[in-house]
Amino acid sequence: MATTTAAKTRTEILISGFGGQGVIRMGQILGLCAIKQGHRVTMLKSHGTETRGGYVRAQLVISPEYVDSPVVEHADVFVAFSAPAYKKFYDCCSGRILYDPELVETIRADAPERHVAVPATALAKARFNNVLFANMIMLGALTRLAGLDYEAMKRAMLEVIPRFHEQNLAAMDVGYDLPVPV
Amino acid sequence: MNKLAAKYLRPSQIPTKACHGCGIGMIENWILQAIDELGLKQEDVVFGTGIGCVGRQTFATWGGDNFGATHGRALAVATGLKLAQPDKKYLIVVGDGDAAAIGTSHLIHAARRNLGVVVICEDNMGYESTGGQFSPTTPAGYVTNSSPYGMVEPSFDPCDVVKAAGATFVAETTATQWHQTVKIVKRALQNDGFSFVHVRFPCNENFGAYALGTRDTLKNLEWIYEHTQGRKADGGATDFVWETGIKHDASNSRPEFTKLLRDMNARVRAERTAAGAR
Amino acid sequence: MATITRARVAEGLVAPWVEWERRCPKGRRLLEAGTYALTEGAIAAGCRVFAGYPITPATDIAEYMSKRLPQVGGYYMQCEDELAGMHACAGASLGGLKAMTATSGPGYTLMHDAYGWALTNEIPLVVVDAMRVGPISGITGAPGQGEFYVARYCTHGGNFETIVLSPSSVQEAFWLTIDAFNLSERFRTPVTILTDQVVSDMWEDLFLPDADEHLDFVVPRKHNLMMPFYPLGGADLDVPPNIIGRGTGVCVSAYTHTEEGYDIEEMEAQWAQTYRLVNKIRHHRDQLSRYETIGLEDADVVAVAYGADARTVKTAVLEARRQGLRAGFVRPITLWPFLDELYERDCHYVVCELNYDGQLVREVMRAAPDRAKVHFMGKSAELHTVAEVVAGLQGVARAGRIPELPYIWTEVR
Numbered sequence: 028m029a030t031t032t033a034a035k036t037r038t039e040i041l042i043s044g045f046g047g048q049g050v051i052r053m054g055q056i057l058g059l060c061a062i063k064q065g066h067r068v069t070m071l072k073s074h075g076t077e078t079r080g081g082y083v084r085a086q087l088v089i090s091p092e093y094v095d096s097p098v099v100e101h102a103d104v105f106v107a108f109s110a111p112a113y114k115k116f117y118d119c120c121s122g123r124i125l126y127d128p129e130l131v132e133t134i135r136a137d138a139p140e141r142h143v144a145v146p147a148t149a150l151a152k153a154r155f156n157n158v159l160f161a162n163m164i165m166l167g168a169l170t171r172l173a174g175l176d177y178e179a180m181k182r183a184m185l186e187v188i189p190r191f192h193e194q195n196l197a198a199m200d201v202g203y204d205l206p207v208p209v
Numbered sequence: 210m211n212k213l214a215a216k217y218l219r220p221s222q223i224p225t226k227a228c229h230g231c232g233i234g235m236i237e238n239w240i241l242q243a244i245d246e247l248g249l250k251q252e253d254v255v256f257g258t259g260i261g262c263v264g265r266q267t268f269a270t271w272g273g274d275n276f277g278a279t280h281g282r283a284l285a286v287a288t289g290l291k292l293a294q295p296d297k298k299y300l301i302v303v304g305d306g307d308a309a310a311i312g313t314s315h316l317i318h319a320a321r322r323n324l325g326v327v328v329i330c331e332d333n334m335g336y337e338s339t340g341g342q343f344s345p346t347t348p349a350g351y352v353t354n355s356s357p358y359g360m361v362e363p364s365f366d367p368c369d370v371v372k373a374a375g376a377t378f379v380a381e382t383t384a385t386q387w388h389q390t391v392k393i394v395k396r397a398l399q400n401d402g403f404s405f406v407h408v409r410f411p412c413n414e415n416f417g418a419y420a421l422g423t424r425d426t427l428k429n430l431e432w433i434y435e436h437t438q439g440r441k442a443d444g445g446a447t448d449f450v451w452e453t454g455i456k457h458d459a460s461n462s463r464p465e466f467t468k469l470l471r472d473m474n475a476r477v478r479a480e481r482t483a484a485g486a487r
Numbered sequence: 488m489a490t491i492t493r494a495r496v497a498e499g500l501v502a503p504w505v506e507w508e509r510r511c512p513k514g515r516r517l518l519e520a521g522t523y524a525l526t527e528g529a530i531a532a533g534c535r536v537f538a539g540y541p542i543t544p545a546t547d548i549a550e551y552m553s554k555r556l557p558q559v560g561g562y563y564m565q566c567e568d569e570l571a572g573m574h575a576c577a578g579a580s581l582g583g584l585k586a587m588t589a590t591s592g593p594g595y596t597l598m599h600d601a602y603g604w605a606l607t608n609e610i611p612l613v614v615v616d617a618m619r620v621g622p623i624s625g626i627t628g629a630p631g632q633g634e635f636y637v638a639r640y641c642t643h644g645g646n647f648e649t650i651v652l653s654p655s656s657v658q659e660a661f662w663l664t665i666d667a668f669n670l671s672e673r674f675r676t677p678v679t680i681l682t683d684q685v686v687s688d689m690w691e692d693l694f695l696p697d698a699d700e701h702l703d704f705v706v707p708r709k710h711n712l713m714m715p716f717y718p719l720g721g722a723d724l725d726v727p728p729n730i731i732g733r734g735t736g737v738c739v740s741a742y743t744h745t746e747e748g749y750d751i752e753e754m755e756a757q758w759a760q761t762y763r764l765v766n767k768i769r770h771h772r773d774q775l776s777r778y779e780t781i782g783l784e785d786a787d788v789v790a791v792a793y794g795a796d797a798r799t800v801k802t803a804v805l806e807a808r809r810q811g812l813r814a815g816f817v818r819p820i821t822l823w824p825f826l827d828e829l830y831e832r833d834c835h836y837v838v839c840e841l842n843y844d845g846q847l848v849r850e851v852m853r854a855a856p857d858r859a860k861v862h863f864m865g866k867s868a869e870l871h872t873v874a875e876v877v878a879g880l881q882g883v884a885r886a887g888r889i890p891e892l893p894y895i896w897t898e899v900r
Contacts, residue, residue, distance in 0.1 A: 058518045062692045070690040096802035252734030269738045269749050274731045277740030279600045285574035292562045293582020294732030318567040477557040
């Protein structure tokens with residue numbers, strides 16, 4: 028995994044969007060996959076009150092050593108699933124930003140090379156006729172981009188998500204097979 | 210000490226600290242008679258109480274295991290105890306403050322759950338140990354040390370409350386009705402569920418002195434008796450009437466609360482064993 | 488009063504679970520929340536009753552308990568309020584079952600009545616307070632550290648000591664819950680686990696040891712079947728708790744009591760009872776030391792924090808040391824009785840807390856040498872960031888003060 032933060036061993040991942048998009052589920056799968064591979068993991072989840080349309084955020088830190096600070100201050104990867112989340116947490120990221128162009132319509136001009144558009148929502152609608160699979164498409168894309176063990180990630184997904192295994196696996200494949208700039 | 214007291218109570222704690230003419234000792238004696246007639250032993254019964262006249266006067270008098278909870282919480286403690294020691298009888302002897310004021314929510318929910326305890330609410334119609342203030346069971350209009358112009362609030366009947374909440378045995382009696390009280394307490398102890406017994410008794414020192422204008426024990430008892438009959442000694446009608454006797458008896462008609470939990474546990478464990486779970 | 492001996496402060500983590508971990512090689516590694524770890528820790532410690540009232544962020548403990556307890560022959564009870572919850576736990580414990588309740592600040596304040604009753608009657612049980620930011624309801628999903636003193640003075644009337652422990656990770660929450668149950672049995676007293684919204688809601692890798700049999704370091708429940716029910720005046724540990732329902736004739740009440748448990752209004756009885764309550768803890772402080780330190784031998788500036796906040800503060804201390812600063816770190820795990828011996832170094836202390844009041848800092852001021860300077864860095868509703876604490880440590884080392892930072896209350900004492 029990419030490590031660009033001060034503490035050399037840490038990898039920080041920040042995922043944020045609206046409630047109901049499966050942000051926490053995605054973090055849970057990433058975290059469990061890392062644990063299965065012998066890493067230490069923390070995941071902070073926070074949300075504004077759902078009735079106000081607030082954000083949901085998962086902050087993951089993955090490290091071979093015990094993780095002290097669980098706070099993501101310099102994300103290596105930031106997954107933006109909504110325009111408000113993109114705006115709110117942009118400054119917490121010093122690495123790659125995966126964004127869904129249907130939900131984050133305009134991106135900041137200052138660092139185009141750090142941005143990767145993953146049309147997860149559009150693909151979920153087109154391929155599965157259901158936006159709920161967007162998070163698994165994004166997870167597939169993230170696995171590819173971060174160079175993670177794809178088979179291990181699929182096993183972690185099967186352990187975390189109780190139902191719709193075939194469709195979720197297919198959705199991960201869609202994301203994993205997207206052309207991603209290296 | 211009489212024979213029943215010698216058999217069931219703790220000699221070192223008798224006599225209690227009760228005031229002269231207090232009805233608490235008499236009612237406790239009647240409760241002992243009920244226990245004795247049912248053939249219960251000291252170790253069969255856990256005695257719980259609260260704070261106030263009834264709490265202070267009855268705590269540690271029982272020869273078996275005793276607890277005196279914080280004010281109003283005797284039933285909350287008893288709920289936990291009953292989970293751990295389901296085979297005991299629980300006599301929760303509390304006052305009108307414990308049962309009908311500070312601890313009412315626990316009373317309602319113990320009734321709703323059908324917790325297997327007997328609550329004896331010994332009601333002296335006010336907070337007498339703190340010097341005679343009105344309580345939710347003080348008759349409306351009566352003068353106490355915190356209602357010098359007459360109590361303006363309506364009073365409430367805890368029997369109605371626990372019946373509505375689901376109690377399986379509800380009865381009302383007074384310190385002027387010996388045989389009825391013994392019979393009621395026996396029936397209450399035979400219900401494997403929530404039993405509520407409301408017993409009014411006189412306080413000479415405060416309620417008697419301020420609401421009724423007399424510290425005379427007999428006059429105070431007479432005033433209570435008149436209100437159970439609706440008729441004064443002089444033949445006139447009383448200002449209100451207390452209906453006494455068994456008000457609701459659905460004894461053993463639905464499962465006791467902790468039994469429900471034990472049955473659920475047995476079901477959960479059987480299902481897990483069947484499913485081969487660790 | 489007898490003099491209280493102070494233990495030598497060790498480097499690293501000092502807690503019984505350092506040894507327990509070595510004794511438990513086999514188990515499962517999971518990604519789970521702090522609430523899950525608190526629940527599983529309680530189950531492993533032999534907890535068989537949970538009685539409480541749901542409240543964010545402790546609700547998940549209630550939910551996990553409702554699922555787990557029936558599986559192990561225990562009882563989950565959802566009470567009408569927190570008063571009922573903790574009193575029912577005390578009742579269950581008196582009946583011989585280990586019990587726990589869990590709440591947050593608004594419910595914790597409602598438990599003071601029951602806390603005092605359990606404490607006076609020496610009834611073992613465990614209370615979890617997952618602190619959120621206040622006052623009062625505050626923000627339900629944001630962390631706070633407002634109950635540092637409330638947990639110490641958890642009931643009225645004075646004349647008592649309390650045991651309060653605070654975990655800073657999901658794994659530690661698991662071990663510490665077992666520890667809390669053990670201490671509550673050994674000291675015959677309620678123990679508070681003072682955690683916070685971050686530790687309870689955070690997901691983290693969690694090692695759950697296999698416990699087909701009981702873990703051998705769990706202190707089992709014993710029953711005191713005879714007089715004296717209350718060893719008044721003494722400071723003995725490991726006195727078996729009293730039990731109701733076995734016909735011992737025990738008396739348990741809210742009053743000052745004799746050794747039989749009878750209510751009494753004599754000063755000698757009052758003194759004997761309260762000497763027991765304070766001395767059983769004061770005389771055994773050596774059994775209650777749990778803490779973590781870094782760099783105390785050479786530190787010019789020592790950062791102090793507990794709970795989740797200690798996580799970012801520790802990272803900041805390591806970062807400051809990397810930058811060449813002689814920074815140290817103290818994380819008290821036992822909050823009460825307060826571990827004065829951790830603050831004997833004559834240096835600068837930077838105390839980080841999730842409140843603007845300055846609670847922990849007052850105790851550090853009291854414990855630290857007269858010439859030491861104690862700085863307060865209070866933040867509300869969010870963990871300190873690493874960057875903020877590094878700036879604070881650097882500011883103190885270079886200029887003797889914490890620089891101005893947005894929404895951070897700083898003060899030198």
